[in-house]
Amino acid sequence: MTRQRQFFLVTVVLLATAGAALALPGGVRDVSLALPLEAVPTTLGSWQPAEAPPEEILPHDPRAAQSLARGYANGSRMAWFAVGFYPNQTEGRRPATRSLVFPSSGWTDLSEETVSLPMAGPNGRALAANLVMVRRGDRRVAILYWYQLAGATIESDHFYRAQLLWNRLVHRRADGSLVRVAIPVPVAVDPSALIADHAELIRAFVPELSRILPH
DSSP states (O other), X not given: OOHHHHHHHHHHHHHHHHHHHHHSOOOOBOOOOSSOGGGSOSOBTTBEXXXXXXXXXXXXXXXXXXXXXXXXXXXXXXXXXXXXXESSOOTTSSOOHHHHHSOOTTOEEEEEEEEEEEOXXXXXXXXXXXXXXXXXXXXXXXXXXXXXXXXXXXXXXXXHHHHHHHIIIIISBOOEEEEEEEEEEOTTOOHHHHHHHTHHHHHHHHHHHHTTSOO
């Protein structure tokens, strides 16, 4: 299926689901976390605690009811995580994603694509995420982001909105999370190779986060 056809089908689903949702009475409930986001360990395998993410790269989202900002280091390798949890994503209470993943203040957008990160486990499932490359001067940063809704990970902004409407209509809930990971990219280093080098950390982080988020 072509990308254009996918977008068309998602648009149709969005319109149909939105119309059905408007025809039904309210009553969408706030959903709580199983544990505070701070329950994610500060040490993951050989990765140790490091400085918090720079605000200019992973800005805090005031719309999030709860947030987590963490830094991890392993030798010269560094990664920053930011998680925002939204218990009921009504208008004005869901993430303004584009402003959260594209830094301002002199940063330039280099590229944007979808990547697949192999995850541990017997089912061999991969984590799909969006990869945004930005630069300011000689400084480059790779920013990965995806959504987590009711235990599922979603990379597509369009399918995220469609699933959010479906959850609202069928399950009477509209909670979700935005997960961002920023990795500094040294000069002359291939971003794809660097992300693969950090896959171990992401594989350790995602299950810890999943046990905290609602399912």
